[in-house]
Amino acid sequence: xxxxxxxxxCFSLFVMLMPSFFKGGYLMNxxxxxxxxxxxxxxxxxxxxxxxxxxxxxxxxxxxGAYLSGIMTVTYGWNPWQAMPVAAIAVGCLAYLIGFPILxxxxxxxxxxxxxxxxxxxxxxxxxYDLTGGPSGLSGIPNLExxxxxxxxxxKNYYLIWTFTLxxxxxxxxxxxxxxxxxxxxxHDSEVAARVVGVNARLLKVQVFALSAVLSSLAxxxxxxxxxxxxxxxxxxxxxVELLTMVVIGGLGSVYGSFLGAALLTLLPExxxxxxxxxxxxxxxxxxxxxxxMPGGLVRxxxxxxxxxxxxxxxxxxx
Amino acid sequence: xxxxxLSRGEMQFDQLLQYTLSxxxxxxxxxxxxIGFSIIYNATGIINFAQGEFxxxxxxxxxxxxxxxxxxxWAAVPCAVVASTVAxxxxxxxxxxxxxxxxxxxxxxxxxxxxxxxxxxxxxAWGKDTHSIPSFSGDDPIAIGGxxxxxxHLWILAITVIIIIINKYYFYYTISGKAMRACxxxxxxxxxxxxxxxxxxxxxxxxSSAMGAMAGIIVAPLTMTAxxxxxxLGLKGFCAAIIGGMSSGMATVVGGLLLxxxxxxxxxxxxxxxKDAIAxxxxxxxxxxRPQGLFGKADSERV
Numbered sequence: 098x099x100x101x102x103x104x105x106x107c108f109s110l111f112v113m114l115m116p117s118f119f120k121g122g123y124l125m126n127x128x129x130x131x132x133x134x135x136x137x138x139x140x141x142x143x144x145x146x147x148x149x150x151x152x153x154x155x156x157x158x159x160x161x162g163a164y165l166s167g168i169m170t171v172t173y174g175w176n177p178w179q180a181m182p183v184a185a186i187a188v189g190c191l192a193y194l195i196g197f198p199i200l201x202x203x204x205x206x207x208x209x210x211x212x213x214x215x216x217x218x219x220x221x222x223x224x225x226y227d228l229t230g231g232p233s234g235l236s237g238i239p240n241l242e243x244x245x246x247x248x249x250x251x252x253k254n255y256y257l258i259w260t261f262t263l264x265x266x267x268x269x270x271x272x273x274x275x276x277x278x279x280x281x282x283x284x285h286d287s288e289v290a291a292r293v294v295g296v297n298a299r300l301l302k303v304q305v306f307a308l309s310a311v312l313s314s315l316a317x318x319x320x321x322x323x324x325x326x327x328x329x330x331x332x333x334x335x336x337x338v339e340l341l342t343m344v345v346i347g348g349l350g351s352v353y354g355s356f357l358g359a360a361l362l363t364l365l366p367e368x369x370x371x372x373x374x375x376x377x378x379x380x381x382x383x384x385x386x387x388x389x390x391m392p393g394g395l396v397r398x399x400x401x402x403x404x405x406x407x408x409x410x411x412x413x414x415x416x
Numbered sequence: 417x418x419x420x421x422l423s424r425g426e427m428q429f430d431q432l433l434q435y436t437l438s439x440x441x442x443x444x445x446x447x448x449x450x451i452g453f454s455i456i457y458n459a460t461g462i463i464n465f466a467q468g469e470f471x472x473x474x475x476x477x478x479x480x481x482x483x484x485x486x487x488x489x490w491a492a493v494p495c496a497v498v499a500s501t502v503a504x505x506x507x508x509x510x511x512x513x514x515x516x517x518x519x520x521x522x523x524x525x526x527x528x529x530x531x532x533x534x535x536x537x538x539x540x541a542w543g544k545d546t547h548s549i550p551s552f553s554g555d556d557p558i559a560i561g562g563x564x565x566x567x568x569h570l571w572i573l574a575i576t577v578i579i580i581i582i583n584k585y586y587f588y589y590t591i592s593g594k595a596m597r598a599c600x601x602x603x604x605x606x607x608x609x610x611x612x613x614x615x616x617x618x619x620x621x622x623x624s625s626a627m628g629a630m631a632g633i634i635v636a637p638l639t640m641t642a643x644x645x646x647x648x649l650g651l652k653g654f655c656a657a658i659i660g661g662m663s664s665g666m667a668t669v670v671g672g673l674l675l676x677x678x679x680x681x682x683x684x685x686x687x688x689x690x691k692d693a694i695a696x697x698x699x700x701x702x703x704x705x706r707p708q709g710l711f712g713k714a715d716s717e718r719v
Binding site: 145149151153198199201202203204205206208209210212213214216217220221223224334338341342345375377378380381382383384385388389392 | 457462463465511514515516517520521522523524525526528529530531532533534535536537539540647651654658687689690692693696697699700703704707
């Protein structure tokens, strides 16, 4: 536990000192997105990596958070600080309700059902013009404001977003090491065995699903209030796949892995700016290659690789 | 008064007929794709998320054969089917078979990765534009009752029927078809009686990518084609397969037709914007209420 704490403090310091290297500039904007994506990847990882339940509809929950926040502040003039928790609670309730029938499904069927939900949400964003502005989007969403500070620059947003992200990181690490986390891993390994030893697997899965949706919704609200403009294109099936890629590349069941995956997939397209259209190929290729050669993701794959290279005899031992 | 009511009723009937007829042909396409899903699922337990990409490849390879190689349509179609089938086989050999830990989640992820990769490569090869393919035999509409259909609709229905008959023949009257069915019932037992299960897996990819490609080719003259048409078509095909309880026979065909007609009616009578949502709502309802399909018997799961 102490080691976890030290790791977390180092990570927080690293994150908080980051802006002093860049002194504003365009990259700060990208780093804000790394924060949002990290939060999303951790949310999905709680479900996929710990509980072993796949979701291809998380972009939908992310979008719901963004749109609920946006509509409540723009159309109804709410304070963003009020809109954010209300959106999160609403999305959580929705996820809780659909969680019961949907998490009865397993594997491929679960993947398809969550995908269906994601696409239905996406279609609703596009079609309810009066509420969401349809495909042309919703603009004029207010920035967050705290004690007279308006979060309207990249640097200010960086600290805002990363404060939330670090809180999510800490929360998730604690959750993973708690009784609930152990129960989740038991469900992951064998649902029947978990139930035999007294874990209410069905309820637990639904709760994690709802929690994951709440965190995604929170990320969505933050996204809406930093961007001040949202449109359905950001919340489609492709983004769900992108999130999945982040989690798989980083490492299933690893909070810092989610950060690695999110950072890599957010920064990569920026460095490959000339290769604008090719990023979709890179995502696909990365997914295939990671599953085939590094099923544990970067956080486990890289140490394994080192062991393989530096060990004179025998292969890497898989713990 | 009563006259106007009558004529309105008649008009509505014509409209319904029109929607049903056009729904039938899209439904036939969904059925073909759905059967492709089921064949792979039954032989391997994999839901191949890349299924839709073979549909896309079929249409785009036909385009290349017609425009670049200047082949006539009757030669372009088989060439395109062969090319897409080769892509399907490569996919199985390069991505599915070498997988070290074939857990369901890994398989979902790798087939999704594969589908993105194939789509990306298609975007490189054919660009982002939407392409049109000429109809097989003209565009003169044919009147049926108060509705009209295009010759291509008839082609779609006829080719679908032929493929289903061939399929039936293959699975019930040939030795390799029977071996495939044995794999679907029990892979280990099939292996024990000397069936090469891995070859059957390869066969299942061969058949379903060929069927998918054929579906993509016959629908292309109606809907145009582009590098990204495979996603929606694939998902709708899966929906058909789910309605049919993942059977590779008539149940999935009925599922596809039902989906096509409901979608067409929904688009016409409710709202065209929600057309795609209809398929997914049906998908979710079936998964929630009758995961074994509309016609299947409930079956207990082994652990």
